Amino acid sequence: MKKIEFRRIIAQGKFIPEIDGLRFVAIASVLLYHIHIFLRDKNLNPYELNANKSYAPDFIVNGSLGVELFFVISGFILGLFFAKAYKNGREVSHKSYFIRRLTRLEPPYILAMILLFFGSVFVAGNLSAVEAGKSLIASLLYSHNIAYPGEFPKLMAAAWSLEVEVQFYILAPLLGLIFRWKTVVRRRLILIAGIILFAIVPHYLPLPFVSIYDFMEYFLLGFLITDLFTENGAHRKPLNATLSTLLALTLLYIYFGLKRHDAPTELNILFNCLQLPLLFGVFYLSIIQKSIPFLKYRWLTNIGGACYSIYLLHFPIISMAGNIIVKYKCTENKLIDNLIIGTILLILSLVISGIFFLLIERPCMDKNWYKKFLPSKALS
Numbered sequence: 001m002k003k004i005e006f007r008r009i010i011a012q013g014k015f016i017p018e019i020d021g022l023r024f025v026a027i028a029s030v031l032l033y034h035i036h037i038f039l040r041d042k043n044l045n046p047y048e049l050n051a052n053k054s055y056a057p058d059f060i061v062n063g064s065l066g067v068e069l070f071f072v073i074s075g076f077i078l079g080l081f082f083a084k085a086y087k088n089g090r091e092v093s094h095k096s097y098f099i100r101r102l103t104r105l106e107p108p109y110i111l112a113m114i115l116l117f118f119g120s121v122f123v124a125g126n127l128s129a130v131e132a133g134k135s136l137i138a139s140l141l142y143s144h145n146i147a148y149p150g151e152f153p154k155l156m157a158a159a160w161s162l163e164v165e166v167q168f169y170i171l172a173p174l175l176g177l178i179f180r181w182k183t184v185v186r187r188r189l190i191l192i193a194g195i196i197l198f199a200i201v202p203h204y205l206p207l208p209f210v211s212i213y214d215f216m217e218y219f220l221l222g223f224l225i226t227d228l229f230t231e232n233g234a235h236r237k238p239l240n241a242t243l244s245t246l247l248a249l250t251l252l253y254i255y256f257g258l259k260r261h262d263a264p265t266e267l268n269i270l271f272n273c274l275q276l277p278l279l280f281g282v283f284y285l286s287i288i289q290k291s292i293p294f295l296k297y298r299w300l301t302n303i304g305g306a307c308y309s310i311y312l313l314h315f316p317i318i319s320m321a322g323n324i325i326v327k328y329k330c331t332e333n334k335l336i337d338n339l340i341i342g343t344i345l346l347i348l349s350l351v352i353s354g355i356f357f358l359l360i361e362r363p364c365m366d367k368n369w370y371k372k373f374l375p376s377k378a379l380s
Helices: 017-042 063-087 094-124 129-140 159-180 184-204 216-230 241-257 265-288 298-305 307-325 334-364 369-373
Strands: none
Touching: 017 063, 017 265, 017 298, 017 307, 017 334, 063 159, 063 216, 063 241, 063 265, 094 129, 094 159, 094 307, 094 334, 159 184, 159 216, 184 216, 184 265, 216 265, 241 265, 298 307, 307 334
């Protein structure tokens, strides 16, 4: 019997478990956040206890900040691809780069969107075929944010951030040219200047739609971490694990506690500028110093490695299953009921996404999978 393997397939380079550990932190915060807002808005049953109280910590209430953590990870991963090539005097095949992005990310995304289209129209019945069709086309073209500014995609609300990611994938080859520069100080000063610029300017000169313009500082922060990592960063002596872990958890606690939805522009800019060094500290301790051992736990990296599948499917799973489950009360205590329902939704999201990961996403991690379907002449 073939062994079930959850660990992600690495196309090239060395597996960095801490990256999947950080992916776990990001997807956990987003997943718990969406469960929280679903229960906040949908659990309207009458309760005798805790009827109007929420005890959710900042990690959950502001869990949407996990998306920005994903952006930093993407900046680091793609920055690593270009930095390793240019710093070692090699050229980059942009054709191979884009083919890899398409074959790795598009099949799971397209399949998930088609499933959600049929689920929304013919199963849940919450969207008409026309509404769902328009949303499907816009999302498949990664243009929903532009075509429908201010609206979340109807089929997959979380897909708004995937459009930002794709814009970064397109720009990454151009941004990656910075690693051609041999002067370390110049490289890092330009990256830091870019981070500061994009952390401030979009607040005063916003675009009418969400795009990479609003989040470029996080991707550039990933590039900066890449630059430090590739300058012998992978060989530094780890710091004290206990102290480093406590410091990293403290930085994350402050990071998730800074977001305030009703804060004025100036305060949001301040929060944004504070969040960036907090994230830098977390990445420095975990990726460069390798001083956070719990980020390497196998179960944690397996979940983090499947974060794309979880991200694609968790919101519709929460919505469809939650709308059925939330009708029933288990106790007269709203807090306990929310914990029960939330746990069920969490397990369902992980199980269904895990199956999708094993059957669809993980096979696409093999960089040569699509060649099995090409004629032999096309491979020669």
